[in-house]
Amino acid sequence: MKPSTQPGTGRKKGIAGLRSSSTMEEFPLSNVYQFLEPGPVVLLSTARGEKSNVMTMSWHMMVEFEPPLVACVVSSADYSFSALLAEKECVIAIPTEDLAPIVVKVGNTSGRTTDKFKKFGLTPLPAQQVAAPLIAECFANFECKVVDTSMVDKYDIFLLEVVKAWVQPSKKQPKTIHHHGYGNFVVDGKTIVLKSKMP
Numbered sequence: 348m349k350p351s352t353q354p355g356t357g358r359k360k361g362i363a364g365l366r367s368s369s370t371m372e373e374f375p376l377s378n379v380y381q382f383l384e385p386g387p388v389v390l391l392s393t394a395r396g397e398k399s400n401v402m403t404m405s406w407h408m409m410v411e412f413e414p415p416l417v418a419c420v421v422s423s424a425d426y427s428f429s430a431l432l433a434e435k436e437c438v439i440a441i442p443t444e445d446l447a448p449i450v451v452k453v454g455n456t457s458g459r460t461t462d463k464f465k466k467f468g469l470t471p472l473p474a475q476q477v478a479a480p481l482i483a484e485c486f487a488n489f490e491c492k493v494v495d496t497s498m499v500d501k502y503d504i505f506l507l508e509v510v511k512a513w514v515q516p517s518k519k520q521p522k523t524i525h526h527h528g529y530g531n532f533v534v535d536g537k538t539i540v541l542k543s544k545m546p
Contacts, residue, residue: 381526382527384406384527385407386525386533388404388442388450388524389403389405389407389442390402390439390441391403391404391419391427391438392440392479392480392482393431393434393436394430394434394479399479400426400427400430400458401440401464401469401482402421402453402458403450403454404419404420406419406420407419414508414510415508416506416507416509417439417507417509419504419505420503420504421503431493431505434478436477436479436490436491437477438477438482438488439491440481440482440487441485441486441521441523443523444524447524449468449484450524453469470482471483475511476492476510477511486515486518486521487521488513489509490510490511490513494506494507522535
């Protein structure tokens with residue numbers, strides 16, 4: 348197959364041509380996550396005994412459509428880790444742009460010494476299938492059960508199944524926030540609709 352040419356020039360645009368015109372620069376590997384974190388930033392609530400906790404989380408991804416499976420990273424250094432591992436259930440709550448300052452404060456505070464629900468004015472609501480609370484201020488709440496911990500020891504990755512989902516229909520086109528590292532966040536922009544055979 349012949350290499351393509353740039354319109355109007357007849358110049359070959361093969362790999363060599365791409366490299367010669369490239370303005371790419373090396374990027375620190377430690378910052379790769381800033382581009383690959385899928386978002387949105389979420390709040391994850393857990394409960395153990397009489398104590399509920401909430402943490403901020405942005406390292407998560409969908410794994411399956413139905414039943415909905417979500418993989419997420421909860422570090423063993425996080426206070427929520429032990430409750431999630433022991434109780435094997437949680438709630439993923441999705442905040443909107445207006446909650447961004449609280450989301451950051453939750454992420455910068457440890458539940459070991461602080462009741463973050465009280466401190467940051469978050470309202471716990473009873474869930475139906477898990478002990479962890481829903482968060483009233485969030486527009487969506489997903490009750491989850493841990494279904495696979497085989498990657499926890501090595502990567503702190505939990506596989507969750509969403510067993511009950513709640514949304515607030517009054518909140519139309521809610522704007523979620525997406526983490527770009529070091530306190531930088533992007534808010535959802537405009538929506539475009541294209542034909543697709545996939546969900």
